[in-house]
Amino acid sequence: DAGVIQSPRHEVTEMGQEVTLRCKPISGHDYLFWYRQTMMRGLELLIYFNNNVPIDDSGMPEDRFSAKMPNASFSTLKIQPSEPRDSAVYFCASSSYRTEAFFGQGTRLTVV
């Protein structure tokens, strides 16, 4: 398996623009997680899905953030409109029940 695949690896966008981050989990994993990493807050969970259904989105910072998982092999995290404080590395991870999480390479987002 190729592991968790995220795209793009780097994204630079202007404030106010919509940003969409993409994730393909490991085949057979039924949990998918979105994390954000910043210097100030470290690694924090934004939202996670089980069998494509959002279970806990309490970590999503604002209504500007939304996530979807239309099928077992694809998820998106969207920010609209983006702001400079959204600049961070966004990680997607997947796991099976009670296994460790496998992380993607991350997407480094810069909002100018």
Next chain:
Amino acid sequence: AQKVTQAQTEISVVEKEDVTLDCVYETRDTTYYLFWYKQPPSGELVFLIRRNSFDEQNEISGRYSWNFQKSTSSFNFTITASQVVDSAVYFCALSEVGNQGGKLIFGQGTELSVKP
């Protein structure tokens, strides 16, 4: 509430030295999992180990070893004979048992620099 504390922000050692990274956790759960992840300069997060709270046996994997002490709520990580390639940020993390293995509470990380 669950919490993971890595008090050492940065550690610098010379190659071949042994180094221990500290991790202290807080949880009201009686069963839980503890993890260590490595984040090299390239940025990805690499899984190193998972430990169930019922299993307090220490573990050794090559130059890596882990000491889990429930009595002190600590899960420390030791690298023996460190190498330059060990330079990375290391994260300790906690999750509930019976929980999704990826719902993690991370510590702030310890940046390890191994100099030749």
